[in-house]
Amino acid sequence: MSTETSYFDRIVDGFGLDTDNEWPSVVRERLVAYGLLGVYVFVVWFPIYYILITSIQPASEVLSLPINFIPQQITASNYVDIFANRPFELYTFNSLVVASVTTLICVTLGTVTGYTFSRHDFLGNKALLLSIVGARMIPPIALIVPFFSIMSNPPLIGWLTGSLYDTKIALILTYTFFNLPFAVWIMKNYFDGVPESLDEQAQVDGCSQWEGFVKVILPVAKPGIAATAILAFIFSWNEFVFALVLTSSEQAQTLPIAVSLFVADDFVDWAHLAAGGMIAALPGILFGLFFQRYIVSGLTQGAVKE
Amino acid sequence: MSTSTDSLRRTLDRLFVPLTVGPTLLWIAGIIVYPTAQLFWSSLFWTNPITGAREFVGLRNFKDLLVGDAGGWLGVVNPTFVNFTWNTIVYVGFSVTISFLLGLGVALLLNKDLAGRGWLRTAVIVPWILPYVMSGLMWRWMFQAQYGAINGVLAQSGLIESKIAFLSDGTLAMMALIIADVWVFTPFIIIILLAGLQNVPEQLYDAAEVDGASRWSRFRNVTYPFLKPSILVALTIRIIFDIRALDLVWVMTQGGPGKATEVWASWLYRTAMVFGRPGEGAALGVVLLAVTFAIVAVLYKVFGETPYAT
Numbered sequence A: 001m002s003t004e005t006s007y008f009d010r011i012v013d014g015f016g017l018d019t020d021n022e023w024p025s026v027v028r029e030r031l032v033a034y035g036l037l038g039v040y041v042f043v044v045w046f047p048i049y050y051i052l053i054t055s056i057q058p059a060s061e062v063l064s065l066p067i068n069f070i071p072q073q074i075t076a077s078n079y080v081d082i083f084a085n086r087p088f089e090l091y092t093f094n095s096l097v098v099a100s101v102t103t104l105i106c107v108t109l110g111t112v113t114g115y116t117f118s119r120h121d122f123l124g125n126k127a128l129l130l131s132i133v134g135a136r137m138i139p140p141i142a143l144i145v146p147f148f149s150i151m152s153n154p155p156l157i158g159w160l161t162g163s164l165y166d167t168k169i170a171l172i173l174t175y176t177f178f179n180l181p182f183a184v185w186i187m188k189n190y191f192d193g194v195p196e197s198l199d200e201q202a203q204v205d206g207c208s209q210w211e212g213f214v215k216v217i218l219p220v221a222k223p224g225i226a227a228t229a230i231l232a233f234i235f236s237w238n239e240f241v242f243a244l245v246l247t248s249s250e251q252a253q254t255l256p257i258a259v260s261l262f263v264a265d266d267f268v269d270w271a272h273l274a275a276g277g278m279i280a281a282l283p284g285i286l287f288g289l290f291f292q293r294y295i296v297s298g299l300t301q302g303a304v305k306e
Numbered sequence B: 001m002s003t004s005t006d007s008l009r010r011t012l013d014r015l016f017v018p019l020t021v022g023p024t025l026l027w028i029a030g031i032i033v034y035p036t037a038q039l040f041w042s043s044l045f046w047t048n049p050i051t052g053a054r055e056f057v058g059l060r061n062f063k064d065l066l067v068g069d070a071g072g073w074l075g076v077v078n079p080t081f082v083n084f085t086w087n088t089i090v091y092v093g094f095s096v097t098i099s100f101l102l103g104l105g106v107a108l109l110l111n112k113d114l115a116g117r118g119w120l121r122t123a124v125i126v127p128w129i130l131p132y133v134m135s136g137l138m139w140r141w142m143f144q145a146q147y148g149a150i151n152g153v154l155a156q157s158g159l160i161e162s163k164i165a166f167l168s169d170g171t172l173a174m175m176a177l178i179i180a181d182v183w184v185f186t187p188f189i190i191i192i193l194l195a196g197l198q199n200v201p202e203q204l205y206d207a208a209e210v211d212g213a214s215r216w217s218r219f220r221n222v223t224y225p226f227l228k229p230s231i232l233v234a235l236t237i238r239i240i241f242d243i244r245a246l247d248l249v250w251v252m253t254q255g256g257p258g259k260a261t262e263v264w265a266s267w268l269y270r271t272a273m274v275f276g277r278p279g280e281g282a283a284l285g286v287v288l289l290a291v292t293f294a295i296v297a298v299l300y301k302v303f304g305e306t307p308y309a310t
Helices: A007-015 A022-055 A077-085 A088-119 A125-135 A140-152 A168-192 A197-204 A209-220 A222-238 A241-246 A255-260 A270-290 A292-303 B002-014 B016-042 B060-066 B079-110 B117-129 B132-142 B149-156 B170-197 B202-210 B215-244 B247-252 B264-274 B278-303
Strands: B045-047 B054-056
Touching: A022 A270, A022 B079, A022 B117, A022 B132, A022 B149, A077 A088, A077 A270, A088 A125, A088 A168, A088 A209, A088 A222, A088 A255, A088 A270, A088 B016, A125 A168, A125 B016, A140 A168, A140 A241, A140 B016, A140 B215, A140 B264, A140 B278, A168 A222, A168 A241, A168 A292, A168 B016, A197 A209, A209 A222, A209 B002, A222 A270, A222 A292, A241 A255, A241 B264, A255 A270, A255 B132, A270 A292, A270 B117, A270 B132, A292 B117, A292 B170, A292 B215, B002 B016, B016 B278, B045 B060, B045 B278, B060 B278, B079 B117, B079 B170, B079 B215, B079 B264, B117 B170, B132 B149, B132 B170, B132 B247, B170 B215, B170 B247, B202 B215, B215 B264, B215 B278, B247 B264, B264 B278
Parallel strands: none
Antiparallel strands: B045 B054
């Protein structure tokens, strides 16, 4: 590295073939990496940008040519309209209730069960764990026929509840089917990473198993619980197919269905659809921006078997 | 008093395992085992679409599904089945391959020691967390013939003379679906592979560099062996998910134009829920279930571990 070459020269060199000069090649590599990632991020976010600007333009502007990629007029009317003309507050409420209750059930059962599978050897524990994980492999779409008939005419409790078709309860029950096995699996893997000496210490201190679990283990497990909760919430919030099959009115329909209702055969009300779509997408965007770490850790715990 | 609370504590402790595992098992049995049994059972019935009368037909639904009036492969397989299976293979094959290669590339870039890596990772994973329906409709809007952004970019920059009706042409519609699918699921590949890349010991790279190993040879001999388990997980989950996912296809093309993008999932939904033929839909569901387990079994055999959970 000669002393008279300037910083600039060295960067320029870095783009050339001179590779025995180690420092500029690092700079070059980083610039290339930033460039490629920049292009990728731009392409990934462009559709989201396009639906965002569609949602804040007057409907007439949306259908005008040539397309303005930078909106000329901005309005909140699409958002106001969907709450005024359609029961979007109900759809949002349904989505919130269904996703929250599902999350609560899955996190509670998933945490205690995951803990026991991680710590206890009991009769058939491997087979049971495998069948829980295997249950998650059943393609949900294959079960639309039985779920439809079971919810329309629930066995055993049918005389008590009547039909569950078009109720939030049907969706909550169904979504635990997707999420509970996943929650057990994530939490089991998470607890596997928590040292057993913690459990032993709790027992030495005279805690019962339950006290030890609640006072010592649960506080340590918070990040795992957060990861499980966030993923269960997102999965239930986003679900479409079963909501389509099991609901028919605004007493149970969720936001994904509400958004799809803007498509009427050949005519699509794009401006309002975009506004509804942004509302449905909001938790995903917010969770993604603020809890990315938990989503990543939950997914990797859930996917990778150690 | 204290002895009775003590004995209660001891009893509760003895019941720790059944109390923590029992409810989950009961729940899962109720919500999975029963419907799955029902699936097999209802695949043996045929429902008259007009009268609604149910009739036990044994395996006839399977015969109709797989053989039909024949004329497909070697004249013994239902041509409709061949056709939609082919669509499924094209859709899943291209989506998974493209999103895998793209995801691998981005994961390798994101694994570098870059400033702002956290933000880049956040920006990259967002598409996966949005509702698939929203993403599907968003892409339908992107590909819209008159006012869609893709036509807008192509036409307003002078690249094309007249606008393209992407979703009205079979091949282009399939291509549009694949693009949307890649957009949605590449983040998943990135996340899984990034986690795998963290298992590669840094010193091995340094050693390889000292040895003057080329970039390709470094990837082949250092990165790949450590990354292999993550690659398997990512590919398995992607394939299985794509075969059974309906959302994107249903809101973007509904299997059209004609039947050009009809895949197993949309076919199943159409048969069971739109045409009201639950028995035939259930038979297709059983086939889908069998194929899923077959894929997992093959991967299990080949790679000797269960790579599955999500």
